[in-house]
Amino acid sequence: MTPDVPPPAARLDDETDARIVRAVSLNPRGTLAELSAAVGLSVSAVQARLRKLEARGVIAGYRAVVDPEAVGKPLAAFIEITPLDPAQPDTAPELLVHLDEIEACHSIAGAASYMLFVRVATPRHLEMLVRDIRLAASVSTRTTVVLQTFYEGRPLLPGGG
Amino acid sequence: MTPDVPPPAARLDDETDARIVRAVSLNPRGTLAELSAAVGLSVSAVQARLRKLEARGVIAGYRAVVDPEAVGKPLAAFIEITPLDPAQPDTAPELLVHLDEIEACHSIAGAASYMLFVRVATPRHLEMLVRDIRLAASVSTRTTVVLQTFYEGRPLLPGGG
């Protein structure tokens, strides 16, 4: 089964929307009054536009950034996975979605089929997770341990390059 | 230059904090009243605890999730980078931080030194970005294009595995 197909082509309508997206990206907890000042519209107008941007999925949601160490998962890794039998239907993402150590799952070009990003407590837990992944999805894996994260999840600004 | 050293060892104090972190992760825009209901404490108590969690860096911040296509960057890729001269001081993360197409930068174990995750508008832009990276940091690169993203940035729940 394939994953949900994204909506046709949600794009920004005008420069005002772009400014709102920029401002919200840089300050997701800002008030409508701050947004209003940043884009030069009334509070109500900004609110209406923001609701439309959220409804269209341009702003897909909001997230709290939690320190991985604080929640007991200091060890991160990339795991490339390759189906053992290329003839079989490939449903790896669905087969793995229940493993909540997996933070991201992309299909990729190249030798491997998917790239996962995972977080676990210890090398021992990483070993167990890799085993679970191999068994659950009938895949081989190639794991690359993260030694240090310099930055991640930097805001995605419209127009900004 | 090395990146900022993370604070000693920010950890959760008790089960109530864990519940707050869980609730905030699942609903970052929720009100204190909702949090209060979720964890069974008064609004004031929840607010005090939340502020401490934020001050300690357990909750490092909040982010808006923006649709990459909507802001004109539908193409994502992983870029592994390796210094051309291992004898030189290695400051790649700092040399690259100004490139805002780079969403994440990790140092990794294995043949390469760093793993980047980037988003660009077109293959042409990816080519230019790779060139910029090679020139700015004196590195060789290995790029893996993302074909499809099934999920990413899933909430990091305390205790949950």
Add this chain to the structure above:
DNA sequence: GTTGAAACCGTACGGGC
């Protein structure tokens, strides 16, 4: 898009355990 009024929320402060 704008204005304006009412409901709601975040915050600070006082008191009790």
Add this chain to the structure above:
DNA sequence: GCCCGTACGGTTTCAAC
């Protein structure tokens, strides 16, 4: 030290224009 209740100012929301 941690928690609860209350009161005030700012914010969100919605209707009318």
